[in-house]
Amino acid sequence: MPTSPFQAPVTLPPEQFAVGDRVSHDMYGLGRVIGIEDGLAVLVDFTSAQKRVMSPYTKMSKL
Template structure:
């Protein structure tokens, strides 16, 4: 059985809600963050909705979007 290439249509009267896409987090220079792999850090650079540069103390890492493993403190 194969999937149809046609997207599913949603009716306005449907009791089921549309799937919600999570909003992309916004980070600014100076924000304190935590990352699942690297730990605590501070944002030192922002590339317009593409990536952020974070200083984790011992290293600096460029974290691309989506920021699924990183959150604000």
């Protein structure tokens, strides 16, 4: 039943990013994806630094 308190938790798949996507990160701010490591991580240029963000990308979203 939809209102059952015993439902299994729903887990969403991690967001998919492509090279060139503009992103927003909770700690680093705005950036652009410059590399992808087969679902493990993405390399993002945040202007002040380049960071490797690991999957799942809970603190990062696509703009």
